[in-house]
Amino acid sequence: MTDDVTPGALQARLGYLLKHTQLRFAEASARALAPLGIDGRELAVLAVLAAGAAGEPLSQAEAAAALGVDRTTMVALADALEAKGLVERRRSPHDRRRNALHVTGPGADLLARAEAVRHEVERGFLAPVAEAGEDPDALARLLALLLS
Amino acid sequence: MTDDVTPGALQARLGYLLKHTQLRFAEASARALAPLGIDGRELAVLAVLAAGAAGEPLSQAEAAAALGVDRTTMVALADALEAKGLVERRRSPHDRRRNALHVTGPGADLLARAEAVRHEVERGFLAPVAEAGEDPDALARLLALLLS
DNA sequence: AGCCGATCATCAGCTCTCCTGACTATCAGG
């Protein structure tokens, strides 16, 4: 990305605002998570796996659907997480087509630390909103409303 | 993109919300603009050129900076718009390094129609916000605040 | 007048992310 001067003509264009806000947040997120050896997408996978692990562990296809990514993309994601020892693929005993994705001990540890970092990044990113006297939760609420 | 079921674990993640909202809007925008033979980025270029044309027409580098894209990306954008007859490159008489980008008559016509379409797309996209009794302008205001 | 660093536009090539299509293995139902 270049200068990001954001002149007048574009401040009212929703497409521009969404795209560049997303880019900025992704950069801030990547910077903060880099020391942990993980990126935002991998963290999201870990979080989904841990959250879904109340009952049966999720298959790759289920995790992919939950994350809104393609199942072929999930293969690479699972490869990366498994290579880092954060996740294990285990053939499901009931359905041998499925790869059940288990979060390992180190994976759970890293998840906890990374989630703390994520919260801090989000808080910092939304700081200008709070300073302007607006509701810092409003953005997430509006976006969730639009996706529902 | 796949199912987009948006389950609980992700609704509080700002990165996920921004990314998928941006994607959804881009898709809606592309669908609506397709009949006009233009996409969102090209429309943004046209709008910036027309807005800046109060004084001297913008050079490619200036337009690129205004849009937050790389100057090399601007080359392809200018190629596409020129091929469609919406924009003309003219060597600036004062500085022969610069390509002044002029919006043609057909370009101005298309811009007017496309901007109407864009407004309609944005209105439709934000309809759920209005229906929920929230301020439909809040999203753009918050995003602009974060980018400033 | 002439030089030199900076700027503009362009192009080739790379990366990243994601998708499509094909293939294998496996399951469930008739």
Next chain:
DNA sequence: CCTGATAGTCAGGAGAGCTGATGATCGGCT
């Protein structure tokens, strides 16, 4: 024990963007 559907994998390609190099031009300095 077929048939159709599903899970995971891989190869290949599309799209956006960036880096680095090149040629033309400008502007200031000497």
